[in-house]
Amino acid sequence: MAWIVLVVSGVLEAVWATALGRSEGFSRLAPSLVFGAALVLSMGGLAWAMRTLPVGTSYAVWVGIGAALTVVVAMVTGEEPVSVVKVLLIMGLVGCVVGLKLTH
Structure with missing residues (x-):
């Protein structure tokens, strides 16, 4: 479940x-309202996923998905x-994100 939340957060x-x-x-x-709502949900999901996933992997996957x-x-x-x-x-970049998932 943490991976699903992490991907949605990305x-x-x-x-x-x-x-x-x-x-x-x-x-x-x-757009300002969309920004605020998406920011809160994205950060909240990242924080929730980090309760069970490693911080470095979580952050890299989150940033990779978002950037791509x-x-x-x-x-x-x-x-x-x-x-x-x-x-x-x-x-x-997407390949690296998938690789991080596969190594966890």
């Missing part, structure tokens, strides 16, 4: 990171250019 990290960018310095209400999804969302929405190198690096 997804929520991408949600709050994307919402933060779209909040335009907290000047837009809806944030870049993918930015590329899909056209906010960031797509390149073969970026796609390969994201795939490598």
Whole structure:
């Protein structure tokens, strides 16, 4: 169960990171509210997962999922250019996250 919560928390990290960018310095209400809610849920889930999973592994998986999804969302929405190198690096990041899960 801790792994499921950790993965969902990593997804929520991408949600709050994307919402933060779209909040335009907290000047837009809806993205600012999404940011706050996703941040609290993401951190809460990470903290809960860390009760049973190692801190280093938990944090690396959480950051990896959040970072990869944030870049993918930015590329899909056209906010960031797509390149073969970026796609390969994201795939490598995801591979590392999967590797951390497999070694635990």
